[in-house]
Amino acid sequence: GENVEQHPSTLSVQEGDSAVIKCTYSDSASNYFPWYKQELGKRPQLIIDIRSNVGEKKDQRIAVTLNKTAKHFSLHITETQPEDSAVYFCAASAYSGGGADGLTFGKGTHLIIQP
């Protein structure tokens, strides 16, 4: 089955600086890679996702890059703000052709934005 590794487990950055979180996956059939943000006591929420037919996707201060050959993908947050403090999870799934596919998640990165 799929295995997703995520680093670092904790990341502390100064407000206004950039943050980068990296993930690797093991199953070459994986073709969908979402990132979820989970604030303390709240549910995970999708912030950005990428499919295997593209190498990069941006949404304002957030970007995701995918390297299929190396089987790794990264989340980039620029101009960090205090509200970016949360736990971020990467995930992967392999489209099976049968409809719904469950996600395999990384262990999460606790992002701390220092004022």
Next chain:
Amino acid sequence: ETGVTQTPRHLVMGMTNKKSLKCEQHLGHNAMYWYKQSAKKPLELMFVYNFKEQTENNSVPSRFSPECPNSSHLFLHLHTLQPEDSALYLCASSQDLFGLAGNEQYFGPGTRLTVT
């Protein structure tokens, strides 16, 4: 948010009890999922239902029994649980389109389960 709701929000049960968790989605989605989130492990997929049919069981012990009577409702029946089953159980739903890889999964608030 009312897209995906879960009840109860908190549950304490003994190892010999039988209880059920309920999930309801109001988004018109056709797929529903159960995930387990504990302090020691990342979000772990348990079950996947697509159009009411179970399409994935991620090697979950039989003391967890899912039920999906229709595309809007999902249950997780619990019996003879162990203390290590204490965790946050999250339900999610998505609208899956055949031929398109992956779609956003919307999570419920979770049920915090404590097994004593």
